[in-house]
Amino acid sequence: MPSYLKSSKAIQFGVLFIAFFLLNALIGPSESNYLWRLPPLLKDIPFLINDLVRGLMFEWMPIDVYDPSIDEYEQKPLFREITRAISSSFSFVINAVREFILGGSKTIVAFSSWDFIKENPWAVWPALPWTVVVGWAMVLGYKLQGRNLAFLTGVAGLYIAAFGQWSPSMQTLSFILIAAPVSVFLGLALGVFAYKSKAVEAFLNPLLNVAQTMPHYSYLVPIIVLFGVGDHAAALVTILFATPSMVRLVLLGLKNVPTDVVDAGRMSGCNDFQMLFRVLIPTAKRDVLIGVNQVVMQCLSMTVIAAFIGAQGLGSNLLIALNSLRIGTGLEIGICIVLIAVVFDKMSLAWANKQTDYFADLSFTKRYRHFLIMAAILVGGIVMAMIGSIIFEEDFNYFYIVPHNKGLTTAPFWQAGVDWVWDTFFYTLKSFNEWLITGVLVPMRDAYLAMPVVATFLLVMGTAYILAGLRSALIVGGFLLFIAFSEYWDRALITMYMATFAVVVSGIIGITLGAACAQNTFASKAVLLFCDFLQTFPSFIYLIPVIMLFGITDTSVLIASLAFASVPATRFTVEGLRSVPPVLQDAGSMCGVSRLQRLISIEIPIAFPHIMLGVNQTVNFALMMVIIGAFIGTIDLGQLILKAISEPQGTGIGITLGVCVAFIGLAVDQIIRTWANKRKLALGLN
Amino acid sequence: MASQGDEAEQRQAVIKCESVYKIFGNNAQSLLQNAQGKIDAKDALAAGCIVGVNNVSFEVSEGELLVIMGLSGSGKSTLLRCISRLTDATGGKIFVDGQDLLTMNSKQLMEVRRDKMGMVFQNFGLLPHKTVLENIAFPLQVKGINTKDSIERAMNMAELVGLSGRENYFPRELSGGQQQRVGIARSLAVEPDIWFLDEPFSALDPLIRKEMQDEFLRLQSVLNKTILFVTHDFDEALRLADRIAIMKEGVIEQLDTPANIVLDPATEYVRKFTQEVPREKVLKIEDVMDPYDSTEEMSDIKVSKNAIIEVVAEQILSQDKAVGVVDDNDNIVGSLHSSHVINVLFGNRSQEQQG
């Protein structure tokens, strides 16, 4: 490349754009021109995957299985037996937790196989009064952090119980209580393996990348095929989704254990086991526990999506409410999910930051104080429930369990609010909606669809080359090639246009807001706290208020995406700008620059790599939201994935589509990350 | 001098290295096979390797304190890690108490570490989740000693290093000096014969460092262990060492007593290394005294031949006549004139300016 081309990125981009527009102008739509669209060479992939799965499930490795009902051995495929076994054990455990809190008899029957219980309908394990469960949770909160967390937990519990969401909440809780520990355990095990062996790490890394960028939906279909529908399947999907970040954090934590500590362990004569459990993992404890926090949050964000494959609980209720446009109810359920998420988030973070006091020599009552209090709560709660049954003789027992949807409700109020908004602002909203769609979105979409495939490749790979270098350009090209050879190029373009729109707008919002807030210590703290809060919301929650305002349209999806994706851009901008060394700011001030000059010429360039990482997350968040938006009727890859759930060929299609979306995300990730790292190196950060 | 050598031969070498190499990189083995003696750093670099330790041979006898010195990156830590087998040497032989360290399996190695070796690290390497006491007791507990005994022993160690009253603190609640005391106590908990210290005081500020060196000397006078001590601080080396090994790019340039290194540098590198060293702090009277001439008129004062010059300089300078030098049995073995002392103190510098 001639040197004058290398000299300036602006010139390079100029050349790139000219070439891009020329290609656009020269190549028109035509079925046979490969420059316009590549042939779908890979269109058989979904079928191959289907065949593979079918083979695994129904033909591969038949084994003899004893069937007690006919008292004979039968040939059954091994794989299906395994998946069946997993399914049934998960179902059993989830149900056991559920019955422990909400009452029931299946678990007891399974353990004892007493006919007595089967025959006597009154013989069931009674549900725990909600007061007991909430009381226990408060004790836990108190033990982990103190009075504030206990109070928060209490308020959340009270809300959930009083608004008649107790049973669905506990149902949701029961599968989280299974999915989270399994994910944590798996993550820990895989993380340790990856730490021990470079080969395992190299093998896991790309898998983790794809798993973390695959949209949640695309896991659903294969899970249905392999494990059926129900709470256990939901738990498995959740595990699949939540484990990767745990693996990442465990690996990171272990790698960050100082070499001196590792050496000290070895010189103390630790064997491998002692090394792992007494030196490495305890030293990496903080990262591991942050991983636990991530797992819990991921699990909660899956509640709604898990409802698609039969998870009972808040998620499915929310879906039903939204489907029937009962916005008020939807909002109340949404608040339940957020409350649970916030409480779990605070609890697991408190756990991560908690420091064990080994040596405080406590007396018996002090050491077991919490258990004693919990026992007291149990007794107290039962007594209260009994008193309740007398007080609320006519009504249901407020002190025991408020039946689903029978508690307080503010739904009519919200419904009235929505109606009022619609009545008052109908024309404003409608015209805004129409303007956005006809004035911005449709032209943008058409422009994307009118790009010949070579032009797209040129633009993306050229950008990658200029910003991140040849290697990145080739990697990105590989990702794109997969999509271009699949049947879904046009759909992918639509996904990309929505994501681009969301990223550009939320990038602008986030960076501006972040830069403004970073000017002031108090504002920075406040905005970071608020971002924390918003990030605990499962993504689906963002859809509720926008549907209230805009109904079920592309606009809603985009606005939800904007809200969702602005959060990381804002947070990383504030963090980046706040971490500019004060020395540099002083140096700038001493040179007599104005506040604005300082921001533009000193702070932003230094914070730039960090801000770009925020933008990277913004891209991923926007993609995720756009795909989730399919639920309320956009026509991109997401919608196809959603459709695939109910199709016989769904497995292969679902996975392929998921991989397509993941590749879009990974391509952007590749460019931005490499670029940010280069900038960091150039600035001598790190 | 001769008698010292005999002594060393009689005692068995606790640590013995025979042309030890440590080469980082994929082609390490082939590079080693082609090499005869020292490997040229440029050849290694061309083969894509970095030489950490290059053909190192030496012995350390029981109760000796060998200081390994050199600039950053000269391979000190790597050598120490080879001898403790925290990394496997690429070539050569290492014997500990006559046992071949490199042929041991991991179980034997674990036993050796549990019973014979203790190590102190530059950045302390304390377990952040354990208290002072638990950290000190850790090597004992790993060995399988029960909690009560190990904690009791740890209590004693804590007292020995002056940490009484802080047993239940966590590492993060301690100052750097205190953390390193924990590191020292932990490394001594199993009563090892061999003690490795890798720049134990480098992370501490100068005052604390001085204090810790004194502490270390006190401990050593009580415990009398065989010690490998890594530092890049020459003053520290001089204060502590029986012998000093000076390393450069993985090679030991010279291994000798402090006085010999200062008086008689083996290579240009060592000379440069030692030229800033205040000689009066290193040299003993016997290193600079003149042979005893019974005809010469002597002053009344006598000095021991083992005294460091700095300590007695003022005394000698106050005399017009030569001062008698006596050995441990008070026999006069030499004489020293004040002009000679002045020469040691200042002459050296002026010679250099001329040269």
Ligand SMILES: Nc1ncnc2c1ncn2[C@@H]1O[C@H](COP(=O)(O)OP(=O)(O)OP(=O)(O)O)[C@@H](O)[C@H]1O
């Ligand atoms: N794991 C490794 N892989 C590759 N090279 C290494 C490794 N460890 C050390 N080296 C190289 O070996 C050489 C010696 O390193 P070593 O850590 O022993 O130096 P040092 O004398 O202890 O320095 P310092 O005073 O900074 O601790 C250096 O050039 C270093 O870069």
Ligand SMILES: [Mg+2]
């Ligand atoms: Mg070192």
